[in-house]
Amino acid sequence: MPGTRYRPPSAPSTAIITPEGHRALKVELDELWRVRRPEVVAALAAAAAEGDRSENAEYTYRKRQLAEIDRRVRYLTKRLESLRVVSEPPSDRGKVFFGAWVELEYVVSGDVSTLRIVGPDETSASLGWISIDAPLARALLKRGVDDEIEVALPSGATRVCILSVRYDRAPNAGE
Secondary structure, three states: OOOOOOOOOOOOOOOEEOHHHHHHHHHHHHHHHHHHHHHHHHHHHHHHOOOOOOOOHHHHHHHHHHHHHHHHHHHHHHHHHHOEEOOOOOOOOOEOOOOOEEEEEEOOOOOEEEEEEEOHHHOEOOOOEEEOOOHHHHHHOOOEOOOEEEEEEOOEEEEEEEEEEEOOOOOOOOO
């Protein structure tokens, strides 16, 4: 339908997470609920006490801020209930599964990179953590060392070779 704003619903994300990711979401929820929300509620009450709310920018800002916090709290509460924490490595540690650190060589350029396959709630480009739902992660699943794979990425097709698969930590993880 050209000209409409309709967007089909996105596919549900995989509901698995590493123990570190689960802890991080719980810390975020606790921070929002115990620290940020009371601060915003106090600031909102102070802004409301100033009088005319219709022209009070501080009051309007704090109401929006409170709504954003409440929305995130609701999301995190529901999401934490639905997530399954995967803490044990798979029985076949030579293959790529959830939680794996994978060292890849891009065949054409020769570049080497290390990435970790994690849940969609804990991805981080700066750490090299990609979602299990990402095209590259999907292509790597159940593959082993020395497997060469062609991956259809948004930037175009590329070939990668798996150099190593680990489940403890990345070879050069500096976190």
